[in-house]
Amino acid sequence: MEECELILTAIADLTGDHARTLQLLTTEPPEFSGTALIWTPELLHRRSALSSRTTILCLAALVARGLVESTSGFGGVTVCRITSLGFEVLEVLREYADDA
Template identity: 55%
Template structure:
């Protein structure tokens, strides 16, 4: 019964107004004034907007209405986890491109239930990725620039130079991609690390490229 109610709650969220869960708890705190109430309304509005971004992408890709996607949850409990991930990520990730990419993964699974497991994996790795992660992933998907006709491999230094981002930021982005299984680090000639994109990274990149990468 509890699981059935959870599915119905998600159906209601998708089919109607999607509100930021728990935000209203801020209002009863003693001393909360008009300014805080306005801030809460803005948080709610922004969360609704983000969730709408993802769900609109899911509608477009699946060819289904939001209500039909909601009904799919009611008939197939496997979608409960997928939609929960999307709605949660929308509250945490403000990058529209990533949210749209998550919506694409959800929409593909809604249209073809055989892709549910694939969507689970994609949503897991997409949840906190930004356009900067996508930029580095795109670099790793291409051959490194050659110097004097000599083919190179992707080293951290070469990525830092090519990504046009602060050095410290690039190292953190690469570490995240490796941790997510989207890139791998191996020991190259001379003992230094070289980096390459994984098969999973290419799959995720294919989803991201439509929305995140110019």
């Protein structure tokens, strides 16, 4: 029951923008600085149809829900990764969309 509660809490109040940002994090990121394949807030903004501000707000909400982790990488670059809970939530959202 604990896992269900976590998922329900995580998806409460999620919008399409949140779901699309989360989905984007499951795709292969573009090259960053010529070698690394990582997602940064700036790269997410460029790949999405969202404004820079909306991208940051979506990421903040996803991090707060435990669906995305955001860490500082080498040189202070912020690296964004989907968490295992984020993958679970995406699966639930896909199942719900298939049933609708």
